[in-house]
Amino acid sequence: MIQLLCRWKCPESVQKYAQVGANENVDWIARAHAVRFDAVRTNNMVALDNSEAYAQLDSNAFVRAHAVDRTVPSLSSRIRVQWGDEWFAGVVTSRRQGLNSAAAPATLHRVLYDATAHHRATACWHDLAEVNWRREAAP
Numbered sequence: 251m252i253q254l255l256c257r258w259k260c261p262e263s264v265q266k267y268a269q270v271g272a273n274e275n276v277d278w279i280a281r282a283h284a285v286r287f288d289a290v291r292t293n294n295m296v297a298l299d300n301s302e303a304y305a306q307l308d309s310n311a312f313v314r315a316h317a318v319d320r321t322v323p324s325l326s327s328r329i330r331v332q333w334g335d336e337w338f339a340g341v342v343t344s345r346r347q348g349l350n351s352a353a354a355p356a357t358l359h360r361v362l363y364d365a366t367a368h369h370r371a372t373a374c375w376h377d378l379a380e381v382n383w384r385r386e387a388a389p
Contacts, residue, residue, distance in 0.1 A: 322378070323359070328386035331361060331376065339364045339386055343373065350377035 323329050323342045330337040340363035350356040356377040365371040376383075 322357070323385065329361065329383050330386055331363075332382035337384075338366075338369075346375075348375070350380055356380075 325342055325344065327342045328339065329342060330339050332338075340361040342359050343362050344360045346358055346360075348356065348358040350358070356379065358375045359378050360373055360375050362373045363369070363371060
């Protein structure tokens, strides 16, 4: 019964903890109750090493560093957004508050992309701070 109440996994742990005096046991329990912690699931933790995130950042650094105008486009503005190695043209139709790809609050812009020979016209929401984009030159 004592083993169950103390959550000791085996009878050997009873022998181990029986060597701890009552005062020391009370001290450790008081310390455990005083600890503050945040529960984090491992699938929500950020990467802490120089892994894929930095590789992607480095590959986009040149384009981002040389962007001419990063101000928020007005509604009805024509812009181009880079997907992979290709730029796609479209018009900004609306914006709203939402969550970006990192689940952080952000202003999202709806871009209605032009139809091309390989793609039909389609709309997509973007946090423009996360993608490479540029204003389309006036005709």
